Amino acid sequence: MNKGQEKFFEFILERVKEDKREEAKALLAESFQKQADRMFTPEYLASFAPRMMAVLKPEHIEEVKAIMAEYGSSFTAGSK
Numbered sequence: 001m002n003k004g005q006e007k008f009f010e011f012i013l014e015r016v017k018e019d020k021r022e023e024a025k026a027l028l029a030e031s032f033q034k035q036a037d038r039m040f041t042p043e044y045l046a047s048f049a050p051r052m053m054a055v056l057k058p059e060h061i062e063e064v065k066a067i068m069a070e071y072g073s074s075f076t077a078g079s080k
Contacts, residue, residue: 008028013025015057015060016056017056020054023055
C-alpha cells in the first residue's frame with residue numbers, strides 16, 4: 001500500500017459503520033490490488049462505488065461520493 005492508499009484507507013475506515021469494517025477493509029484491499037494490477041477500470045470503479053457506499057455511515061456517503069468522483073478516474077487503467 002502506498003502513502004496515498006494508506007491515507008484513503010484511514011479516511012474511509014473513519015467513515016465506515018462499525019459492523020462493516022472488515023468488509024470495507026476487504027473492498028479497499030481489492031481496489032488497491034486492482035490498481036497494482038492496472039485493472040482499475042471505469043467498469044470496476046462503477047461496481048466498486050456502490051459496494052463501498054453500502055458500508056459507510058449514512059452521514060458520510062455524499063462526502064465519499066464526491067472524493068471518489070474527483071479522484072477515482074485518475075486511478076483507472078488507461079488514465080494519466
